[in-house]
Amino acid sequence: MDSEKDYSQFLLKLVVDSVVILLSWFGAYVLRFYVIPGGIGEPLRLFAPMSVLVLVLYLYFLNHNKLYRTGPNITWQTEIQLLLYSSVQVFLTLTVILYYLYGRRVSRLSIAIFMVIVTVLLIIERVIINRHLYKLRASGKRAKRVLLIGYGEGVTRYINEVISHPENGLHVVGQYNAHRHGDLRYVQFHGELEDVLATARPQIVVIGYPTAEREEEKRMISRCYDLIQRVMVIPDLPYSMIGSRIFDFHSIPVMQLNDVSITFFQRIGKRLYDFILTLVGTIAISPFLLLLAILVKVTSPGPVLYKQKRVTMDGKEFMMLKFRSMTDRPPGEEDGKWTTKDDPRVTPLGKFIRKTSLDELPQLFNVLKGDMSLIGPRPERPELVKKFVKEIPGYQLRHKVKAGITGWAQVNGYRGDTSLEGRIEYDLAYIKNWSFLLDFKIFILTFVRGFVNKNAY
Structure with missing residues (x-):
C-alpha cells in the first residue's frame, strides 16, 4: 500500500464486499425456503457454517482477480468483467466442494439464487464505492503527490492527462532535472535529489526523457531504484505501441510493444457472440433486406450487391459486401478515391442508404462467414492500407483484430471524410482496452447515436 488512504480504500471494499456476500447468502436461503412456493425448510445450522466457506472463496477470488488493488488504473468495464469472472470461479469451486467433498446435499436452486443476487449486488456496490472515490479524488482530498523527473513528449502527455482527469487523484508538486525544458506551471527543482524529495514529499516519482x-x-x-516511493518510468514510445508489457526472458527484462491482450478463449467467445447475434438479426430483418435489394435493382442499372477487396485481421484480404449505392462501373475502373460530398457517382437511392448506413447491412453475411466481426476497426482497401502504413505510425496495428461493421471510432463521430489520425487513435484505444462490455457498449451506442452521419456521403 502507498499510504493509509490506500489501506482505508482497501479496507472499505473488503468490509462492504463481506457484508454483501453474507447478506446475499442468507437472503438466498430465505427466498428459497420461506418465500418461493414449495420450499421445504432447510436447517439454518447447515447454511450458517457454509457462509464462512462461501465468504472465504469469494474474497479469495476477488483478491486473486486484483479487485482490491488501489488506484484509478482499472476501468469500470474491466472491474465488472473481473467481478463476473470471480462469480463464475466461485460457482465452479463451490459446486465441486459441495457435490464431491461435502457430506450433505445442498439445494442447487438456493446456490443459483445466491449467485445471481451476490453478482448484481457486488456490481452495484462497486459502482457506488467508485463514484464516491471518484468524487473524493476529483476534489483533491485523496490526491497523491507526484514528482516529475525529466522532460519530453511522454512527460507532457502525462501532465495533460493529470490535468484533464482530476478523478485520477494525482497532484504534480514539481519537476526535477528538466534541463530548461520544464513546465513552468510547476515548481522547477534543482540541486541534490535527496533534498528535492525531502522538500517535495512525493508519494509517486515519474521519470521520463526523450x-x-x-x-x-x-x-x-x-538513483531512484531504491526509493520508498512508487517509481514509474514513461518510455519514449508513441501511443500507437499498443499493449506494451514487460516480462522476464530467462532473467532478461523484455518489453513487448504490440501485444493484444485478447486471449484464445476470448476470441472464441467473441466469435460465438458475433455469429449468434448476427444470425438472429439477419433472420429478423430478412424481409427488409429483400426490400432494399429490390429497390437497388429497380432504381438503377447494375448488380444489387457491390463487392470490394478490404483488409481484415493479420492483413488478410476479403471481399466486403455492400448494397450498391453508386453507378455501376466496369471491372478495373476503380479510381481508388473516397466518396466526397455531392459525388456524381452516387445514385439518388444510394445517397439515402449511405447517409443512413443501410448500404452496410450485407456485411452481416461477412460476419457470418468469419471475415468480419460486428465490432472492430472499419476495413480499408488494400491500396489505401499500403499508403497509410507508410504515412501513419501504428496504422498496421489495426489489423491485430478482425475488421468490424461498427467500431469505437465510428460511434465517436469518426466516419467518412474525417481525421484519419483521430480514427486510428480510437481504433488503437479499442484494441488496447478491449472487453465484452466495451463491445456491448459500442453495439448500444451504434443504435443510440443513430445510423445517420453527416460525414457519410
Missing part, C-alpha cells in the same frame, strides 16, 4: 537523453534517464532510474 530518446536522445537515454543515458541521463538510466542515471536517474538508477
Whole structure:
C-alpha cells in the first residue's frame, strides 16, 4: 500500500464486499425456503457454517482477480468483467466442494439464487464505492503527490492527462532535472535529489526523457531504484505501441510493444457472440433486406450487391459486401478515391442508404462467414492500407483484430471524410482496452447515436 488512504480504500471494499456476500447468502436461503412456493425448510445450522466457506472463496477470488488493488488504473468495464469472472470461479469451486467433498446435499436452486443476487449486488456496490472515490479524488482530498523527473513528449502527455482527469487523484508538486525544458506551471527543482524529495514529499516519482537523453534517464532510474516511493518510468514510445508489457526472458527484462491482450478463449467467445447475434438479426430483418435489394435493382442499372477487396485481421484480404449505392462501373475502373460530398457517382437511392448506413447491412453475411466481426476497426482497401502504413505510425496495428461493421471510432463521430489520425487513435484505444462490455457498449451506442452521419456521403 502507498499510504493509509490506500489501506482505508482497501479496507472499505473488503468490509462492504463481506457484508454483501453474507447478506446475499442468507437472503438466498430465505427466498428459497420461506418465500418461493414449495420450499421445504432447510436447517439454518447447515447454511450458517457454509457462509464462512462461501465468504472465504469469494474474497479469495476477488483478491486473486486484483479487485482490491488501489488506484484509478482499472476501468469500470474491466472491474465488472473481473467481478463476473470471480462469480463464475466461485460457482465452479463451490459446486465441486459441495457435490464431491461435502457430506450433505445442498439445494442447487438456493446456490443459483445466491449467485445471481451476490453478482448484481457486488456490481452495484462497486459502482457506488467508485463514484464516491471518484468524487473524493476529483476534489483533491485523496490526491497523491507526484514528482516529475525529466522532460519530453511522454512527460507532457502525462501532465495533460493529470490535468484533464482530476478523478485520477494525482497532484504534480514539481519537476526535477528538466534541463530548461520544464513546465513552468510547476515548481522547477534543482540541486541534490535527496533534498528535492525531502522538500517535495512525493508519494509517486515519474521519470521520463526523450530518446536522445537515454543515458541521463538510466542515471536517474538508477538513483531512484531504491526509493520508498512508487517509481514509474514513461518510455519514449508513441501511443500507437499498443499493449506494451514487460516480462522476464530467462532473467532478461523484455518489453513487448504490440501485444493484444485478447486471449484464445476470448476470441472464441467473441466469435460465438458475433455469429449468434448476427444470425438472429439477419433472420429478423430478412424481409427488409429483400426490400432494399429490390429497390437497388429497380432504381438503377447494375448488380444489387457491390463487392470490394478490404483488409481484415493479420492483413488478410476479403471481399466486403455492400448494397450498391453508386453507378455501376466496369471491372478495373476503380479510381481508388473516397466518396466526397455531392459525388456524381452516387445514385439518388444510394445517397439515402449511405447517409443512413443501410448500404452496410450485407456485411452481416461477412460476419457470418468469419471475415468480419460486428465490432472492430472499419476495413480499408488494400491500396489505401499500403499508403497509410507508410504515412501513419501504428496504422498496421489495426489489423491485430478482425475488421468490424461498427467500431469505437465510428460511434465517436469518426466516419467518412474525417481525421484519419483521430480514427486510428480510437481504433488503437479499442484494441488496447478491449472487453465484452466495451463491445456491448459500442453495439448500444451504434443504435443510440443513430445510423445517420453527416460525414457519410
